[in-house]
Amino acid sequence: xxxxxxxxxxxxxxxxxxxxxxxxxxxxxxxxxxxxxxxxxxxxxxxxxxxxxxxxxxxxxxxxxxxxxxxxxxxxxxxxxxxxxxxxxxxxxxxxxxxxxxxxxxxxxxxxxxxxxxxxxxxxxxxxxxxxxxxxxxxxxxxxxxxxxxxxxxxxxxxxxxxxxxxxxxxxxxxxxxxxxxxxxxxxxxxxxxxxxxxxxxxxxxxxxxxxxxxxxxxxxxxxxxxxxxxxxxxxxxxxxxxxxxxxxxxxxxxxxxxxxxxxxxxxxxxxxxxxxxxxxxxxxxx
Amino acid sequence: xxxxxxxxxxxxxxxxxxxxxxxxxxxxxxxxxxxxxxxxxxxxxxxxxxxxxxxxxxxxxxxxxxxxxxxxxxxxxxxxxxxxxxxxxxxxxxxxxxxxxxxxxxxxxxxxxxxxxxxxxxxxxxxxxxxxxxxxxxxxxxxxxxxxxxxxxxxxxxxxxxxxxxxxxxxxxxxxxxxxxxxxxxxxxxxxxxxxxxxxxxxxxxxxxxxxxxxxxxxxxxxxxxxxxxxxxxxxxxxxxxxxxxxxxxxxxxxxxxxxxxxxxxxxxxxxxxxxxxxxxxxxxxxxxxxxxxxx
Numbered sequence: 001x002x003x004x005x006x007x008x009x010x011x012x013x014x015x016x017x018x019x020x021x022x023x024x025x026x027x028x029x030x031x032x033x034x035x036x037x038x039x040x041x042x043x044x045x046x047x048x049x050x051x052x053x054x055x056x057x058x059x060x061x062x063x064x065x066x067x068x069x070x071x072x073x074x075x076x077x078x079x080x081x082x083x084x085x086x087x088x089x090x091x092x093x094x095x096x097x098x099x100x101x102x103x104x105x106x107x108x109x110x111x112x113x114x115x116x117x118x119x120x121x122x123x124x125x126x127x128x129x130x131x132x133x134x135x136x137x138x139x140x141x142x143x144x145x146x147x148x149x150x151x152x153x154x155x156x157x158x159x160x161x162x163x164x165x166x167x168x169x170x171x172x173x174x175x176x177x178x179x180x181x182x183x184x185x186x187x188x189x190x191x192x193x194x195x196x197x198x199x200x201x202x203x204x205x206x207x208x209x210x211x212x213x214x215x216x217x218x219x220x221x222x223x224x225x226x227x228x229x230x231x232x233x234x235x236x237x238x239x240x241x242x243x244x245x246x247x248x249x250x251x252x253x254x255x256x257x258x259x260x261x262x263x264x265x266x267x268x269x270x271x272x273x274x275x276x277x278x279x280x281x282x283x284x285x286x287x
Numbered sequence: 288x289x290x291x292x293x294x295x296x297x298x299x300x301x302x303x304x305x306x307x308x309x310x311x312x313x314x315x316x317x318x319x320x321x322x323x324x325x326x327x328x329x330x331x332x333x334x335x336x337x338x339x340x341x342x343x344x345x346x347x348x349x350x351x352x353x354x355x356x357x358x359x360x361x362x363x364x365x366x367x368x369x370x371x372x373x374x375x376x377x378x379x380x381x382x383x384x385x386x387x388x389x390x391x392x393x394x395x396x397x398x399x400x401x402x403x404x405x406x407x408x409x410x411x412x413x414x415x416x417x418x419x420x421x422x423x424x425x426x427x428x429x430x431x432x433x434x435x436x437x438x439x440x441x442x443x444x445x446x447x448x449x450x451x452x453x454x455x456x457x458x459x460x461x462x463x464x465x466x467x468x469x470x471x472x473x474x475x476x477x478x479x480x481x482x483x484x485x486x487x488x489x490x491x492x493x494x495x496x497x498x499x500x501x502x503x504x505x506x507x508x509x510x511x512x513x514x515x516x517x518x519x520x521x522x523x524x525x526x527x528x529x530x531x532x533x534x535x536x537x538x539x540x541x542x543x544x545x546x547x548x549x550x551x552x553x554x555x556x557x558x559x560x561x562x563x564x565x566x567x568x569x570x571x572x573x574x575x576x577x578x579x580x581x582x583x
Contacts, residue, residue, distance in 0.1 A: 009388055009391065009392055009396065010392060010396065012388040012389070012392075013388055013389045013391075013392035013393070013396075016385055016386070016388065016389040017389065017404075017407055017408075019385070019461075020407070020408065020410075020411045020461075020464065020465075021410075021411060022422075022426065023411070023414075023418075023419040023420075023422035023423060023426065023461070024411055024414045024419065024422075026422035026425050026426060027414055027415075027418050027419065027422050030422075030425070041421075041424050041425045041428065042425060042428065042430070081316050081317035081320060082317060084313040084314070084316065084317055085313065085314055085317040085318065087313050088309075088310045088311075088313035088314045090304075091304060091305060091310070092304060092305055092306065092307065092309060092310025092313070093304045093305065093306040093310065094306070094310040094311055094314065097579075098579045100314065100318060101579040102574075102579060103318065103321050103322070103325070103326065104321070105570075105579075106325070106570070107321065107325050108515075109514065109515070109518050109566065109570055110325075110518075110563065110566065111518055111519060111521065111522020111523070111539070111562060111563075111566065112519070112522060113522045113523075113524060113539040113542050113543060113559065113562075114332075114522060114542075114559045114562055114563050114566075115325070115328075117332065117542055117546050117555060117556065117559045118328035118329050118331065118332035118556075118559065119324060119328045120546065121328060121331045121332045121335045121552065121556060122324075122327065122328040122331045122332075124335075124552070125331050125334075125335070137324055138324070140320060140324075141320060141321065141324040141325050142325075144317055144320065144321060145321075148317075198412065198413060202412070202415055202416050204416065204417055204525065205524075205525070205539075205543075208543075208547070209543075209546065209547065217415075218415065218416070218417055221415060221417045221418060221421075222417060225417070225421060225529060229418075229421065233418065234418065237414055237415045237418045238414070240413065240414070240415070241410075241413045241414040244410075244413035245406075245410050245413060248406050248409075248410070249403075249406060252402050252403065252406055256402070
């Protein structure tokens with residue numbers, strides 16, 4: 001009884017985690033299915049058809065590539081704009097701070113259907129043609145806030161003594177930024193970009209409003225849901241899931257190793273601290 | 288909302304803040320983008336919500352000041368509005384119940400495995416939202432294990448789960464669960480474990496410790512998580528469309544079909560505006576408690 005009581009919380013926690021992954025297990029399992037009718041919702045027979053012929057159904061890979069392209073372009077823009085804002089918020093004093101915070105916060109709490117509808121109202125009133133451009137505009141808009149939050153957290157968590165040390169060593173503001181600040185914030189920026197891409201790649205509602213005739217991967221799935229989703233879609237989604245998970249786990253593992261090495265006292269290795277000390281040395285004026 | 292992401296301390300702020308034009312230069316491009324493509328669209332949305340139809344031409348509207356669009360839209364669609372808030376409310380409550388034990392476990396019990404556990408919480412979002420929702424069709428199907436189980440206990444009013452409101456609420460609960468777990472974790476992680484030990488040393492029962500210490504200190508996370516779960520759930524139409532019947536349509540479905548299929552822009556805009564107004568009231572109530580500095 002005591003044992004059950006002490007382990008109860010852990011058991012519940014593990015059950016919740018399993019619950020989070022059940023639908024993914026279903027998506028993955030059904031990617032190896034040979035459905036009986038046109039709806040791939042119940043198990044029928046094992047088959048590798050979808051995996052060996054992943055672009056076999058017209059439209060699947062086209063829409064996939066469109067989503068990848070839109071994701072990359074909007075991520076690049078949103079990451080640059082959002083990182084600039086994060087630096088301003090943490091490092092500078094300026095007027096209109098409350099309004100700025102609010103304008104960054106609201107896109108994260110506005111229902112997608114409202115953002116999609118209001119943006120479509122704007123484009124319709126301006127008679128702006130709908131297509132890939134309008135999707136990218138929308139994606140940059142709703143991704144910026146998430147980039148700001150992620151990069152800002154990294155900037156705030158940074159040890160200020162590292163930059164002070166560089167300044168004490170007579171590094172100018174530019175050298176300090178290039179060789180100390182930026183390398184230290186870079187993992188945060190990379191994380192923000194990854195988050196931005198996954199938000200853009202998976203967005204359905206806002207894209208659907210502003211897509212015109214363009215068919216992104218989620219829009220393809222939405223359309224196919226009525227007439228039966230091809231097994232290839234499950235295969236592609238499983239692939240995306242596995243790749244994304246591997247990227248995140250690898251980066252977690254690398255930062256874990258770095259932390260361990262730091263604790264072991266290898267402070268002098270610049271790659272481990274995160275700052276580019278060799279670059280800084282090379283950039284310093286010789287006295 | 289800083290509570291969303293577990294962040295480290297705020298050591299470097301304030302002292303290092305400079306005042307110069309560079310700050311404004313850094314803000315300008317991004318904030319301009321948000322102003323043009325997030326803020327201004329609400330003005331156009333409001334103007335569209337007051338437009339009047341052109342006689343004899345469907346899908347065409349002229350600028351007007353037809354305030355009656357609002358009562359008309361609400362009179363027709365108030366059931367979907369109420370249903371959205373009801374479903375989202377139940378889903379948020381369930382998400383809180385499910386998320387709390389996991390967030391607590393990650394914050395206090397897993398030690399150095401925290402980062403990995405957080406990755407596992409976020410990982411499901413890497414698989415397509417639509418496909419994950421669609422997968423619930425398989426899990427909750429009439430022949431499925433779950434439906435048979437509850438049917439054996441005679442717990443289901445319609446003898447099925449799929450295409451009922453139960454399925455829609457279940458889908459909403461599942462889909463927005465990470466938005467509840469992360470802010471809860473961020474708040475719980477900040478609690479000093481020594482407070483819990485002290486309470487234990489003073490012979491408080493586990494329940495009393497939870498009620499007097501853990502729960503009150505986790506309230507910022509509870510509020511943030513509730514907001515971040517309720518808002519997207521109330522506006523969602525994917526779960527209702529894929530898992531529910533026509534009796535389960537929510538306000539998002541109405542806005543989407545009116546905007547895209549019926550081209551009834553004024554009605555759809557008026558409904559979007561009312562939904563946004565309700566949400567803004569919630570957000571500003573939250574801000575009055577928490578201030579704007581911790582929002583982002």
